[in-house]
Amino acid sequence: MDVSEGVKTDVQTANGMIVPGTFRVVAGPCTVESYEQFLAGAKAVKQAGFEYVRGGAFKPRTSPYSFQGLGEEGLRIMSEVSRDLGLKIVTEVMDPYDIELVMEHAQVLQIGARNMANFSLLKRVGAAIAGTDHGVVLKRGLSATVEEWLLAAEYVTSSGGDNVVLCERGIRTFETSTRFTLDLSAVIVAKRLSDLPVIVDPSHAAGRRDLVVPLSKAAVAAEADGLMVESHHDPREALCDGEQALPIGALLDLKSTLQPFASAMGREVI
């Protein structure tokens, strides 16, 4: 990674997802479940004042018997709703075979924690987004060191895809009170070692919604460039990760809750 090129906040990254002087919030459901569900979730993201919506069409579930996502139909739902509402999409691509399809519908491709070390996927995504406006969000692997995470990012960048945003989403530790352990020191270390922006996913790290807002405030203070949070219009009915989803009320308050912290860091929440 070349740290000599200067301060990364001068650079607009990932299709405008990371903008100098701002703190980007990406919000939305874990999974696209239906047109109605995604529309309700995306409307709330818009109403909350955010421009990027997340949602999974291809889901990397721990169990093969869990809901695996709607696949291409999920992508179509996301792109229709997002076009109507004027939102941009972050969604996961799990298989090299699906890269082109996902790029047709989404501006930013997520590589999930479980695929961080899938080097052929990283190389193919890098080559596919080269010369396009598409970006990549690269989640940190569940047990990956910062060095392994940064080298994974280099698989994408050295294949031609320079719009990479790193995402800390919690690592495996002995702790059981949270789903994973949010490693905020890794956010700071990654930013010192590389010129890539770093965002934080407090939802998968915590696994419980009561910690999402406090961890989001901490992410702002840890110099993160943004957040990716899960939200749902009816968390109890969510097909995936309902326990960690912010309900709509909390999502609508998120911008004003975080802005004082972001102001202290010289950033505007967007």
Ligand code: PEP
């Ligand atoms: C997700 O963002 O929905 C997801 C599956 O995240 P991770 O890869 O971090 O577990």
Ligand code: MN
């Ligand atoms: Mn999830």
